[in-house]
Amino acid sequence: MAHQSAWEQSIEMIDFGSPTRNSSSASTVVTALENKNNISTAPKPEDTTQSDSVEATDSVSNAEAELRSLPSPSTERDPPYHIFNKKRKWLLVYIVSIAGMFSPLSSNIYFPAINAISRELHVSTSLVALTITVYMVVQGLAPSLWGPLSDGPYGRRLIFTCTLGIYIGANLGLAFTANYPMLLVLRGVQAAGSAATISIGTGVIADIAAPSERGGFIGTNSGIRMIGQALGPLVGGIFNGLWGFRSIFWLLTVLGAVVLAMLLTFLPETHRAIAGNGTVPLHGFHRPWIYLLTSPPKEWTECPSEPRTSRPSLLFKEVLIPLRHLLEKDILALLTWGALIYTVWSMVTSSTTVVLIGEFPTLTDIELGLCFLPNGLGCVLGSISTGKLMDYNFKRVEKQYKLKHGIARDAKVKGSKDFPYERARLSPMPYFSIIFIFTTVLYGASYELNDVNRFAVANLIISLVLQFFIAFTATAIFSINSAMLVDCFPTGAAGAAAVNNLARCSLGALGVGVIQLMIDRIHIRNAFVILAAIVTACSPLVWIEWKWGERWRLERESRA
Numbered sequence: 001m002a003h004q005s006a007w008e009q010s011i012e013m014i015d016f017g018s019p020t021r022n023s024s025s026a027s028t029v030v031t032a033l034e035n036k037n038n039i040s041t042a043p044k045p046e047d048t049t050q051s052d053s054v055e056a057t058d059s060v061s062n063a064e065a066e067l068r069s070l071p072s073p074s075t076e077r078d079p080p081y082h083i084f085n086k087k088r089k090w091l092l093v094y095i096v097s098i099a100g101m102f103s104p105l106s107s108n109i110y111f112p113a114i115n116a117i118s119r120e121l122h123v124s125t126s127l128v129a130l131t132i133t134v135y136m137v138v139q140g141l142a143p144s145l146w147g148p149l150s151d152g153p154y155g156r157r158l159i160f161t162c163t164l165g166i167y168i169g170a171n172l173g174l175a176f177t178a179n180y181p182m183l184l185v186l187r188g189v190q191a192a193g194s195a196a197t198i199s200i201g202t203g204v205i206a207d208i209a210a211p212s213e214r215g216g217f218i219g220t221n222s223g224i225r226m227i228g229q230a231l232g233p234l235v236g237g238i239f240n241g242l243w244g245f246r247s248i249f250w251l252l253t254v255l256g257a258v259v260l261a262m263l264l265t266f267l268p269e270t271h272r273a274i275a276g277n278g279t280v281p282l283h284g285f286h287r288p289w290i291y292l293l294t295s296p297p298k299e300w301t302e303c304p305s306e307p308r309t310s311r312p313s314l315l316f317k318e319v320l321i322p323l324r325h326l327l328e329k330d331i332l333a334l335l336t337w338g339a340l341i342y343t344v345w346s347m348v349t350s351s352t353t354v355v356l357i358g359e360f361p362t363l364t365d366i367e368l369g370l371c372f373l374p375n376g377l378g379c380v381l382g383s384i385s386t387g388k389l390m391d392y393n394f395k396r397v398e399k400q401y402k403l404k405h406g407i408a409r410d411a412k413v414k415g416s417k418d419f420p421y422e423r424a425r426l427s428p429m430p431y432f433s434i435i436f437i438f439t440t441v442l443y444g445a446s447y448e449l450n451d452v453n454r455f456a457v458a459n460l461i462i463s464l465v466l467q468f469f470i471a472f473t474a475t476a477i478f479s480i481n482s483a484m485l486v487d488c489f490p491t492g493a494a495g496a497a498a499v500n501n502l503a504r505c506s507l508g509a510l511g512v513g514v515i516q517l518m519i520d521r522i523h524i525r526n527a528f529v530i531l532a533a534i535v536t537a538c539s540p541l542v543w544i545e546w547k548w549g550e551r552w553r554l555e556r557e558s559r560a
Helices: 006-012 019-041 050-069 073-077 086-100 102-108 111-121 125-151 155-174 180-194 196-208 211-243 246-266 321-327 329-350 352-359 365-370 373-405 421-426 429-446 457-488 490-538 540-559
Strands: none
Touching: 086 102, 086 155, 086 196, 086 211, 086 246, 102 125, 102 155, 102 180, 102 196, 102 211, 102 246, 111 125, 111 180, 111 211, 111 352, 111 365, 125 155, 125 180, 125 196, 125 329, 125 490, 155 180, 155 196, 155 246, 180 196, 196 211, 196 457, 196 490, 211 246, 211 365, 211 373, 211 457, 321 329, 321 490, 329 352, 329 429, 329 457, 329 490, 329 540, 352 365, 352 457, 352 490, 373 421, 373 457, 421 457, 421 540, 429 457, 429 490, 429 540, 457 490
16 A cells, blocks of 8 residues: 555564564564554544554554564573483483492392301401491592592593492402402492492483472482392392302492493483583593494584583592582581481491391391392382472472562573572471381381290381381482482582582491491390480471571572
């Protein structure tokens, strides 16, 4: 038409075709709509026709439709936390979880063989139990070195490979054990190689998983690791009964080599300072072997890279940085409570062999191994179910947070410092803690039934069922603690996990060292009543973290 209104001229100026101009297009549409409103309220010229009005109305409808169809600017600007799809993330979680399984497996596969080692090396069971303490001490210290190294310039993949190499070498040496000093030293080396796989695996999960999905991954990671807890004693009992205790270490050598080959083949470098969000091409050792046979990921060329942080250098003092977490009030509360629960659970597990042989002397090595299954099954189910529960709680709290702050339902909250992570993670903690305390008291008392009806199978079943609930609730608490620590330190997750491991294993080693003395001196019932009382006295730590944890976390982050 010869005549065009100001509204129509504004509509024609809009370029909806270019995705890079959506933001400007949106503002132009808004301006056009404002012009339309002004036109509709202004006096109309006498020569304005009905067709002009119809065309303007159609243009308004088209513009409003285009405005609704424009993507949100935040969606365009916000890259994905990681480009890997769910399937690829789960593959990496499974790989690092299987590798992390060696730490509990190597510890628990050893328990049914304690008497056999004592007989063959001509030492007391107390000295053999000392190798468990040494294992736990090194298990606590080693990740404090390996974790910061994997958070530093070397990345996850190289440090993972080094730790598994040390682990395989130690098992090979243990397979040729000839005397007690050799056993004691190599058990420490074995722990140095296996323990760090847990903290590095946690770092990998933090690299690839956004907070909203992290709980499920960490829960599954813990559950797979605890398969070693469940099956280790059974496998150890079978191998020790058939081929002697050295066959256990031959088995671990072969399994370690297989997992190392899997890691080198399938696990790429995930450290975000090296690989970004997965879009940065990898070279050299950071590149998995599978890319020698298949094409590299298409995301390297098709997806825009997230800006990487500068690649960190490593100084010796930086290895000690995670230890500073012990001085933070919120972290200290988490670590203390988790370490205490871990210690009591370790005392239950480590004393099982001696207690069961004393109460039920007719048990064979294989039967003794089977008695560890309820404990291990509780660990597996506790980890997996708690992971799902944490994901559910996180989404529920996230929804409330978005409503409170007027955030769009599909928007991401990653990086929001004021997000209430404590509310999202810690709500199940009191319930698990109460069940843990209650079952610990009953566990010690359950052996009193054997004094009433000697060697009855029911007595054994009751004690093992209580072990299941102790393991279930303890592992649930571990999973919640681990997820909370990763949320507090997402860029230094391996170091945070290492400090967590240091706190748990250090106190756990002390507990393992004294539990048999407590049982001998004051009887098993009184020993675990005292332990339950100590846990009860420290239980306000959970409330303290719930009440003031968020404020302390924000204060710490403001100082960073």
